[in-house]
Amino acid sequence: MNAKESTIKELTIFNHVGNKIQTEDREINIIARLAEPLIVVLGNVLSDEECDKLIRLSKERLQRSKIGASRKIDEMRTSKGMFFQDAENELIARIEKRVASIMNIPGEHAEGIHVLQYKIGQEYKPHVDYFSAMDAQENNRLSSLVMYLNDDVEKGGETIFPHLKFSVSPQKGMAVYFEYFYNDSSLNELTLHGGAPVIKGEKWVATQWMRRQRIR
Ligand SMILES: O=C(O)CCC(=O)C(=O)O
Numbered sequence: 492m493n494a495k496e497s498t499i500k501e502l503t504i505f506n507h508v509g510n511k512i513q514t515e516d517r518e519i520n521i522i523a524r525l526a527e528p529l530i531v532v533l534g535n536v537l538s539d540e541e542c543d544k545l546i547r548l549s550k551e552r553l554q555r556s557k558i559g560a561s562r563k564i565d566e567m568r569t570s571k572g573m574f575f576q577d578a579e580n581e582l583i584a585r586i587e588k589r590v591a592s593i594m595n596i597p598g599e600h601a602e603g604i605h606v607l608q609y610k611i612g613q614e615y616k617p618h619v620d621y622f623s624a625m626d627a628q629e630n631n632r633l634s635s636l637v638m639y640l641n642d643d644v645e646k647g648g649e650t651i652f653p654h655l656k657f658s659v660s661p662q663k664g665m666a667v668y669f670e671y672f673y674n675d676s677s678l679n680e681l682t683l684h685g686g687a688p689v690i691k692g693e694k695w696v697a698t699q700w701m702r703r704q705r706i707r
């Protein structure tokens with residue numbers, strides 16, 4: 492064991508080695524990793540066409556969701572979002588399958604893919620994706636994959652990890668993966684992250700959260 496390995500204390504769910512992940516239909520690139528807590532920057536997760544289609548399909552629903560319902564402003568999350576249903580169309584089914592192999596968790600553990608749109612000034616303040624009030628035996632979230640759907644974020648909009656002083660810039664088709672299933676809760680807490688305010692342009696992401704037990 493070399494000095495670097497000996498500093499890693501816990502096993503991870505993400506098990507891919509080398510610089511590629513071969514999924515059923517696409518070769519994903521591993522661009523960068525932070526070892527602990529594990530944060531992996533991935534390239535070639537979605538094609539341009541898949542990104543465009545995700546935006547197009549969710550845009551309609553965001554617009555629909557404006558009508559009627561009270562539009563209370565949430566200080567924590569000023570973006571707009573929507574969930575796709577499990578395998579609701581061929582595109583979603585294909586992406587869910589690919590994402591399950593990247594995240595190394597069966598698709599039955601996945602929540603619906605969640606799309607978020609941020610306009611100028613909108614943000615998602617730092618938060619953890621797991622439910623802090625839930626006990627470990629319950630069906631908590633284990634890991635997240637945030638996929639970037641567009642290239643029009645000219646300034647701002649990074650996914651920020653304040654405790655780690657680390658940030659990822661949105662690039663169409665790329666993604667950032669992280670997990671928070673450590674026994675050492677301080678490692679989980681280090682995955683605190685947010686979407687920095689968009690300063691110029693518009694940002695779209697699609698997030699997949701995985702649960703400990705199946706939910707489908
Ligand atoms: O927009 C981002 O960069 C982060 C999104 C996020 O934290 C989430 O979807 O849970």
Ligand SMILES: [Fe+2]
Binds near residue numbers: 618619620635684
């Ligand atoms: Fe998050």
